Amino acid sequence: MKKTLLMLCVATILSLASEKAFAQFEKGDKILNVGIGGGGYGFYGGGFAVGGSFEVGVHEFISVGAQADLNFYNYSYGFGYAKSNYISVPIAARGSYHYGKHFLTIDKLDLYAGPVLGFSIDGNEYYSGTSIVIGVQAGARYYFKPAMGAFAEFSGGSNVIPAKVGLSFKF
Template identity: 30%
Template structure:
């Protein structure tokens, strides 16, 4: 009886591990686009992620924000994320990740006292994706450090 229980437990564990996989395997590219959750206005973003290791991805992103009161902002960011699917045994149609970024932000104001401001800012993010098909999903991310601070949501395509 103990042997049977051990065999069944081992098979259950192995089948669970086999179902979990890196959502962005090495050599895979993912395109992300959508809207930000920011104060004053709704920024738009576009980015790409590249699988570089078993649980790692790197990528870039650009975002644009425009307010009616003569304010615009652009953000260009490079990011690195760790995907927790393998260690948390998350099914392959979900993706849970966290990481950091470096953000170059340019603000333009049409006021008499300030014209432009630029700078580099560190950022952090934690997010997730749900894939309806092997190549299409929705994403949601909470973040800080750029014009998308607060969060973002959109679509993801991987190929």
């Protein structure tokens, strides 16, 4: 009786931690990324950013969502000129194509890429205004628990944060 109960408990635990729980990406997944970034802002000097994104799976390979960051960076007006500290808040819609399951057998790894489009509220002590955010992003998430993992993301374009790392939560 004890062996049967033990086998039943082991089978239950294995089924809860099954491959399905660690699946790369599926329709209906809700993913929250929270992280930090840096590497400057466009052609400007070094920067630091904090922010997050939220995506919902609308297809087996496609998710849509939004992102927002708070970015601090420096800009120098040329050799020997004063530096200025800028703050920007890029807010954008994003889409991702999750292509990892086409060729990967690692269920804990989710590879994705897609467009980013929105606007940014920018300013410093001399200027305030808005600008367009347009670019692309590509990244990877590795789930070390069924609903929690780490991500690294790289972006290119106008008014996007070049690199971000942080934690991902799947709902």
